[in-house]
Amino acid sequence: MLAVCSDLDETPDADTYFAIAKYLNTGEQTPIGKGVGLEIGNTLFFDMAPGEFSYWGACEAERRYARALIHSGHIDCLHSFGDLAATRDHAQRALDELERHNCRIRCWVDHAIAPSNLGPDIMAGFGDDPEHEVYHADLTLAYGIRYVWVGRVTACIGQNVPYSPTTSLRAERSLQSLINTGRDIAKIARATLGDDKYGMHRGNLLMRPFALRDGQRATEFIRCNPHPHGVSVGDDALGFGQAITEAALGHLIQRRGVSVIYTHLGKHVDAEHILPAQTRMGFERLADAQHRGDILIATTRRLLDYLTARQTVQFEASPSLVALTLPSGIPGDGLAWRWQGETPRVTVNGRDVSPVRVEEGWRTWLTLPWPRLSFPLPD
Ligand SMILES: [Zn+2]
Structure with a gap:
């Protein structure tokens, strides 16, 4: 990166x-x-x-x-x-x-x-x-x-x-x-x-x-x-x-x-x-x-935010819910983890987010999207 x-x-x-x-x-x-x-x-x-x-x-x-x-x-x-x-x-x-x-x-x-x-x-x-x-x-x-x-x-x-x-x-x-x-x-x-x-x-x-x-x-x-x-x-x-x-x-x-x-x-x-x-x-x-x-x-x-998120994220997981906690102002963009089973509900600081499921051989990962920044043109 x-x-x-x-x-x-x-x-x-x-x-x-x-x-x-x-x-x-x-x-x-x-x-x-x-x-x-x-x-x-x-x-x-x-x-x-x-x-x-x-x-x-x-x-x-x-x-x-x-x-x-x-x-x-x-x-x-x-x-x-x-x-x-x-x-x-x-x-x-x-x-x-x-x-x-x-x-x-x-x-x-x-x-x-x-x-x-x-x-x-x-x-x-x-x-x-x-x-x-x-x-x-x-x-x-x-x-x-x-x-x-x-x-x-x-x-x-x-x-x-x-x-x-x-x-x-x-x-x-x-x-x-x-x-x-x-x-x-x-x-x-x-x-x-x-x-x-x-x-x-x-x-x-x-x-x-x-x-x-x-x-x-x-x-x-x-x-x-x-x-x-x-x-x-x-x-x-x-x-x-x-x-x-x-x-x-x-x-x-x-x-x-x-x-x-x-x-x-x-x-x-x-x-x-x-x-x-x-x-x-x-x-x-x-x-x-x-x-x-x-x-x-x-x-x-x-x-820097991504590295901070990786260092500080706290994680509570059950088969149906993954709850991530991050410091205030740090987005979860791009965080990813191995997963088995159906895609669970995922929250970041209590707010629902939609993870992306990535199959890699026999492994499955869930990842939070990394949205592209939208570049403004002058008016
Ligand atoms: Zn300078």
């Missing part, structure tokens, strides 16, 4: 931002070419200088469309509040706007060294420091942010399965890929010696509990860029296709791992096609792998 989590840094304007979303999520003709029909979300800024797309920098029609994409699940991460959000008032104003329009974003991704970042170490943030004027973590978590990315990356594609040396080392055995693998192994070694900064690397985990400085708790996730020359290379519109190679996808699929890809699809865009040919080929590879049934591509939020 894979999500592409793209920071919108340097996305020059609304046309580029929306064209990328349409190309990734529909099969229609777009300025980039025919869409690849995947399900890939996007991040959002509020306070940025002109020249980079942001909510407050957009006109009312563009904001309305951005809100439609939040409602549909295609904008699923805040990318800090932006470089210019320096006080609690900036955060409050953005959250008030989201609340007013019933826009629910559940993921937070730190940006560069934005003051509102939540990561204290790598991302130098102050957003969770109650002594600081940009403190907002109480408001932001109360609004509904549940998952946070605070700077940690790995070159290993495929988390929640045992660590495996990077794809590039396996595929090309170059000096650069040896250095990359060495970096990951050094992080694992530091974690083994007790350095919590790299605790996720030790277990090759995608998520872990995260304690903010104000005492609140969230869930941290790690992102991955398997580019052969390092996690900070090819993390943009130019290099995506070099990072997501057939070898990288094969490595993920064969190990049955799950990853959230680190990239910036609005950065270094091509004046003619926005995304250059090799990056479009990277997305076509993803679409092919999904059509073959080898991989499920989901938005960041759906991927």
Whole structure:
């Protein structure tokens, strides 16, 4: 399972931002070419200088469309509040706007060294420091942010399965890929010696509990860029296709791992096609792998919600009733279990749902549907 989590840094304007979303999520003709029909979300800024797309920098029609994409699940991460959000008032104003329009974003991704970042170490943030004027973590978590990315990356594609040396080392055995693998192994070694900064690397985990400085708790996730020359290379519109190679996808699929890809699809865009040919080929590879049934591509939020559901679901079963209990706000989409006998009544948090019955040889599975998000077109 894979999500592409793209920071919108340097996305020059609304046309580029929306064209990328349409190309990734529909099969229609777009300025980039025919869409690849995947399900890939996007991040959002509020306070940025002109020249980079942001909510407050957009006109009312563009904001309305951005809100439609939040409602549909295609904008699923805040990318800090932006470089210019320096006080609690900036955060409050953005959250008030989201609340007013019933826009629910559940993921937070730190940006560069934005003051509102939540990561204290790598991302130098102050957003969770109650002594600081940009403190907002109480408001932001109360609004509904549940998952946070605070700077940690790995070159290993495929988390929640045992660590495996990077794809590039396996595929090309170059000096650069040896250095990359060495970096990951050094992080694992530091974690083994007790350095919590790299605790996720030790277990090759995608998520872990995260304690903010104000005492609140969230869930941290790690992102991955398997580019052969390092996690900070090819993390943009130019290099995506070099990072997501057939070898990288094969490595993920064969190990049955799950990853959230680190990239910036609005950065270094091509004046003619926005995304250059090799990056479009990277997305076509993803679409092919999904059509073959080898991989499920989901938005960041759906991927994290699904893993959370698997970890937290409680299950009471009798031959006629299966009652699933999940934490508030976590959908049961895609949960599946072995079953013998007639299809029972199934409920999630007391509400009836319709499972799908899947026969696989002599085994039967029941699975809750994974509905496709519906991509809105501008009005
Ligand atoms: Zn950024």
